[in-house]
Amino acid sequence: MRMPVSAVFSSFAVLAMALALSACSGGGEGIPVTLKDHRFTPAEIHVPANKPALLTIKNDDDSADEFDSSSLGVEKVIAGHASGNVRLRPLPPGRYPFMGEYHSSTAQGVVIAE
Amino acid sequence: MLASLIIVFREVIEAGLIVGIVLAATNGVARRTLWVSYGVTGGIAGACLVAAFAGEIGALFYGSGQELFNASILFIAVAMLTWHNVWMAGHGREMAREMKRVGAAVSAGERSLAALAIVVGVAVLREGSEVVLFLYGIASTGSTSNASMLLGGTLGLAGGAAMSALMYFGLLTIPPGRLFSVTSWLITLLAAGMAAQGVLFLQAAGYLGVLTAQLWDTSWLLSDGSIAGKMLHTLIGYSARPDGMQLAAYIGTILAVTLLMRWEHTRHPRGNQIPAPAQNKPAAG
Numbered sequence: 001m002r003m004p005v006s007a008v009f010s011s012f013a014v015l016a017m018a019l020a021l022s023a024c025s026g027g028g029e030g031i032p033v034t035l036k037d038h039r040f041t042p043a044e045i046h047v048p049a050n051k052p053a054l055l056t057i058k059n060d061d062d063s064a065d066e067f068d069s070s071s072l073g074v075e076k077v078i079a080g081h082a083s084g085n086v087r088l089r090p091l092p093p094g095r096y097p098f099m100g101e102y103h104s105s106t107a108q109g110v111v112i113a114e
Numbered sequence: 115m116l117a118s119l120i121i122v123f124r125e126v127i128e129a130g131l132i133v134g135i136v137l138a139a140t141n142g143v144a145r146r147t148l149w150v151s152y153g154v155t156g157g158i159a160g161a162c163l164v165a166a167f168a169g170e171i172g173a174l175f176y177g178s179g180q181e182l183f184n185a186s187i188l189f190i191a192v193a194m195l196t197w198h199n200v201w202m203a204g205h206g207r208e209m210a211r212e213m214k215r216v217g218a219a220v221s222a223g224e225r226s227l228a229a230l231a232i233v234v235g236v237a238v239l240r241e242g243s244e245v246v247l248f249l250y251g252i253a254s255t256g257s258t259s260n261a262s263m264l265l266g267g268t269l270g271l272a273g274g275a276a277m278s279a280l281m282y283f284g285l286l287t288i289p290p291g292r293l294f295s296v297t298s299w300l301i302t303l304l305a306a307g308m309a310a311q312g313v314l315f316l317q318a319a320g321y322l323g324v325l326t327a328q329l330w331d332t333s334w335l336l337s338d339g340s341i342a343g344k345m346l347h348t349l350i351g352y353s354a355r356p357d358g359m360q361l362a363a364y365i366g367t368i369l370a371v372t373l374l375m376r377w378e379h380t381r382h383p384r385g386n387q388i389p390a391p392a393q394n395k396p397a398a399g
Contacts, residue, residue: 052326063251064168066244070339073314073355076180077247079169085177087318089326089357101121102248 030054030085035061035078038103049093049113058083065107069098072111115266118252122270124341125245128348129157129237130274134281135304136230139198139297141286146227153231157238164243165250181319187236188312194229195305196371199298201226203375204382245271298375300349306367307351310360317359325358 033055034041047053057067059078067076067086078084091113100107133150140146164171164183172180245267252263288296316322333354336343346352351364 050327052323063254064247065251066247068339070337070343071333071355073338073353074318076318077168077172077244079172082169082172083177084172084180087320089317089328092328092331102251104121105117 030056033057033109035059035065035100035107037061038065038100038106040098040100040107040109043109045109045111047088047091047111047113050090052090053088055086055088055111056083057086063102065100065102067098068101069096069111071096072098074098115262115269118248118263118266119270119273121248122245122267123273124270124344125241125248126271126274127277127341127344129234129241130277131281131345131348132237132304133234134278134285135297135300136234137278137282138285138293139301140227140230141290141293143227145224149224149227149231150234153234154238156231157235158242160235160239161242161246164239165246168243168247175319178319181315184240185312185315185319187240188308188315191233191236192305192309192312192367194233195301195308196367196374198226198229198233199301199305199371200374200378201229202294202298204378302368302371303350304348305371306364307347307349309363309367310351310353310356311347313360313363317357322359325362328355328357329361331355 031045031047031053033045035057038061045055057076057078059065059080059082062080064077064079067074067078067084072086072088072091074086074088076084076086088111091111093113096111096113098109098111133154136150136153137146140149168180170179171183175182249264249267252260252267285293285297285300313322317326331354336346336352336354338344338347338352338354343352343354353360356364
């Protein structure tokens with residue numbers, strides 16, 4: 001019965017490690033995108049094609065949301081009244097829809113690489 | 115209600131399938147249910163913690179805390195799956211045979227169960243924290259339409275459990291003699307897919323900035339975001355638009371696991387070298 005303890009604690013160890021190795025809060029040097037009333041502004045984001053890009057998503061709502069895009073390969077939870085960076089890898093020209101998964105009826109947007 | 119059902123279901127598919135595979139892979143091993151429940155319980159507790167500290171974790175490492183956290187737990191799961199497969203390649207069949215005669219070999223198998231319990235735990239933790247955040251967000255606004263959304267969420271969770279059962283009973287229809295090699299392959303592919311996903315998170319955190327060009331795009335055929343795409347993503351690591359580094363991690367993991375399994379298998383040529391049950395109890399931990 002000794003292993004369950006380590007089984008459970010290994011998962012927490014990672015968390016503890018992440019918390020211990022703290023660093024500054026997420027900066028905002030990317031393309032600014034705001035989430036307010038479960039809508040993205042701007043909802044259409046233009047980035048140069050075949051170059052990495054950085055989005056800084058600021059969530060002005062009270063609740064958390066998940067910036068989710070299967071086409072961009074991004075899943076990122078952004079807590080309420082917090083911001084987070086989303087790194088985009090070099091994208092071939094095209095349209096890449098994204099959404100705030102928890103409020104997808106209104107939180108919709110698209111990245112356009114050109 | 116349907117919307118929240120689908121969101122929650124999409125999140126719990128992965129954990130559901132993994133639990134099903136782990137249960138099938140440990141079929142006949144004593145106390146495996148207990149171990150899997152440890153994994154699930156620990157994972158749920160961890161998910162609540164991660165959800166509660168989502169903002170703090172996200173703010174770590176210059177805003178890349180969440181990506182690094184996800185990558186870390188994925189690579190832990192890859193290591194545990196690899197370890198389990200390699201260990202089973204050396205002892206598995208014999209362990210199952212011996213266990214019918216002597217209960218003593220159980221303690222040897224228990225280490226392997228612990229590894230799989232961790233895999234279950236981190237799968238539940240990762241997807242579960244998103245479910246917790248989503249449901250908490252609904253519950254905290256507290257209007258009447260939210261009752262039906264919560265009901266949808268609950269049904270979504272039940273759907274994930276049903277997915278486990280389907281996977282488990284589906285695998286059990288495979289003849290016992292072949293089940294072992296099927297679950298070995300499933301676990302290998304599971305590990306490879308997780309390694310590729312871990313690479314994606316590292317790239318999202320700003321690391322591994324090589325081979326990032328997209329190799330192909332099969333999203334017209336099967337999107338990552340669809341339910342079927344999600345299932346294949348979990349089972350075989352399907353990705354509609356992989357980049358070079360993801361593919362390298364995927365193939366590298368399959369090769370590494372396969373070679374290690376073969377090596378371990380030849381190290382136990384007769385295959386009946388079950389480590390004697392520990393006489394002196396190993397230290398706790």
